Amino acid sequence: MAEDKYLTKLFCQGLSVPVPLGRVYRPADALSAPLFAGPYFVKDRSGAGSEGIFVDNLQSDWAGARRIVERFTNAGKDALVEAYCPGIDVTVPVIGHAPYSVLGYVTPRSDKLGSIVTEDLKLTDHLGYEMVDVDGMTEAIREDIDKIWTTAGPMDYFRVDYRIDFVTGQRRLLELNLCCYIGESGAITLAGEQHGFSKNDILAHVVEYSLKRQVGSRKHCQWVL
Missing domain, CATH: 3.30.470.20 (ATP-grasp fold, B domain)
Known part of the structure; x- marks a missing residue:
């Protein structure tokens, strides 16, 4: 859990701790839209120190979010797409x-x-x-x-x-x-x-x-x- 944001999400869901809706995309996965609506926030599943986080990681629709997912998967990384949380x-x-x-x-x-x-x-x-x-x-x-x-x-x-x-x-x-x-x-x-x-x-x-x-x-x- 020190590095894996998706594992952390599953762990916390099991404890009934509120987390954003999310889906992982691996380099070999088909990039179909997640089952939850946007806006979306895309990040490295295993990133630290906000590495790979830019303003355009926040996207209003799946077409835009998919481009950011590809930025990660084309580099051989798993991408984590979450429902954007205001605040x-x-x-x-x-x-x-x-x-x-x-x-x-x-x-x-x-x-x-x-x-x-x-x-x-x-x-x-x-x-x-x-x-x-x-x-x-x-x-x-x-x-x-x-x-x-x-x-x-x-x-x-x-x-x-x-x-x-x-x-x-x-x-x-x-x-x-x-x-x-x-x-x-x-x-x-x-x-x-x-x-x-x-x-x-x-x-x-x-x-x-x-x-x-x-x-x-x-x-x-x-x-x-």
């Missing part, structure tokens, strides 16, 4: 801690059509991140995270990425990032600062938690820890 991206950093702690709710700033976070925004990070109030969705999001943790945990740290429409109150989980960036300008560091944690504090906690978690897992390798 903004909201990422929720979580760290393992008795059993886990939600650090907060962060949105990456975007000046693109549909508030899309494109490859260039991720690479340069020139617009940065900001904390966001998720209004009355806090309890529902925490229930989602509890389901994920109970089923797939424990995890040293991870990030849950949503698309949230604050007009309708709808949330859709887009992906789980199990090995996400911890840096000076990242979402995890910004969220941690709200609790008085520095980047180094978070890194130290993640390493310490991970080592303690693994002590009993491989008794013949305890000397490593």
